[in-house]
Amino acid sequence: DQQVKQNSPSLSVQEGRISILNCDYTNSMFDYFLWYKKYPAEGPTFLISISSIKDKNEDGRFTVFLNKSAKHLSLHIVPSQPGDSAVYFCAAKDWEKLTFGTGTRLTIIP
Amino acid sequence: KAGVTQTPRYLIKTRGQQVTLSCSPISGHRSVSWYQQTPGQGLQFLFEYFSETQRNKGNFPGRFSGRQFSNSRSEMNVSTLELGDSALYLCASSLGTEDYGYTFGSGTRLTVV
Numbered sequence: 001d002q003q004v005k006q007n008s009p010s011l012s013v014q015e016g017r018i019s020i021l022n023c024d025y026t027n028s029m030f031d032y033f034l035w036y037k038k039y040p041a042e043g044p045t046f047l048i049s050i051s052s053i054k055d056k057n058e059d060g061r062f063t064v065f066l067n068k069s070a071k072h073l074s075l076h077i078v079p080s081q082p083g084d085s086a087v088y089f090c091a092a093k094d095w096e097k098l099t100f101g102t103g104t105r106l107t108i109i110p
Numbered sequence: 111k112a113g114v115t116q117t118p119r120y121l122i123k124t125r126g127q128q129v130t131l132s133c134s135p136i137s138g139h140r141s142v143s144w145y146q147q148t149p150g151q152g153l154q155f156l157f158e159y160f161s162e163t164q165r166n167k168g169n170f171p172g173r174f175s176g177r178q179f180s181n182s183r184s185e186m187n188v189s190t191l192e193l194g195d196s197a198l199y200l201c202a203s204s205l206g207t208e209d210y211g212y213t214f215g216s217g218t219r220l221t222v223v
Contacts, residue, residue, distance in 0.1 A: 006152075036214075043114070043200050043214030044153070089152060097143070097166045098202075098212060102152035 003027045004092050006101035014109050019077040021104050023090035026071060030092035030099075035064060035075045038087045038103070047088075048075070080108045112137065114203050114215035122221045128189040131218045133201035135182050139213075141165075141206030142184035144176060147198040147217070156199075159184050160206045191222045 005024045013019045021035075031052045036044035050057040050064045050073070057064050063076045077084055087103045115134040123129050135142050143166075144156040155168035159178035178184045182203075188195055198219050202212040 004152075034212075041216065043116075043202075043216045045214070046212065091153075097155050097158060097168070099155065100145070100153035102150060 002102070003030075004090060004099050004101040006088075006090060006104050008104050009102070010105040010107070012107045012109055013080045015082060016079045019075075019080045019084065019106055019108070021075040021077075021088050021090075021106065023073050023075075023101050024071060025073075025092050027092065027094060027099075028071070029094040032093040033064070033066060033073050034091045034093070034098070035062075036089045036091060036100075037084075038089060044089055077106075080106075082108050082110055084108050114201060114213050116199075116201055116215035116218050118218060119216065120219045120221075122223060123191050124223055125191055125193060127191050128187065129191060129220060131186045131188075131199055131201075131220070133184045133186070133203075133215060135184070135201075135203030136213055139203035139205055140182055141204045142178060142182065143202045143204075143212070144184070144186050145200045145202065146170075147200060148196075153200065156186065188220075193222050196220060196222045 034049040035047040038044040048059050048062045066073045085108045087105050089103045090101045091098045117132045141160045143158040145153040147153050158166040162178045173189045176186045198217045200217045202214045204212045
């Protein structure tokens with residue numbers, strides 16, 4: 001049972017445009033959400049997070065939006081840069097552990 | 111400060127063998143979590159150790175086990191290896207409290223032949 005889902009395995013975006021990565025979850029006990037970025041042969045690196053009591057968190061070019069009623073979160077990257085090409089994982093935390101989605105491969109086209 | 115160190119980086123084993131992977135967390139971090147990454151499955155949670163005790167466990171068979179030492183270093187063991195165990199194994203360290211700052215190592219790529 002996949003509690004955290006990233007339904008788009010891949011996404012291609014033109015450099016300079018906005019990248020929007022989506023994530024859906026089913027467990028209402030999740031109280032904290034995170035996005036990680038992963039390059040090949042490296043471990044995931046933390047990007048941005050949001051608590052369930054908020055609906056938006058911004059950090060530079062990265063903004064995460066949380067819609068609790070829809071159990072949906074999204075990551076916006078604007079403007080997109082070539083170095084943003086990577087696999088992005090969303091993760092959700094309950095009292096027990098982090099649960100990851102299956103990832104979305106983002107490719108930025110120069 | 112030094113990051114999370116996983117050894118070895120690459121490993122090739124034969125079916126039926128057993129393997130031990132090591133993870134050294136960031137200094138001061140008391141929690142170590144282990145994840146398995148396979149294509150199409152994302153990161154699957156294996157278990158978490160905090161202060162030498164297993165605190166949480168994912169849905170993996172008993173062939174997967176781990177332990178944590180007093181210096182917070184952790185090892186993961188897989189016995190009776192199967193072809194399907196081929197994956198990237200990642201560990202993440204954190205303070206283990208309400209801090210949600212998980213830092214990942216670069217992983218150990220295990221190939222079972």
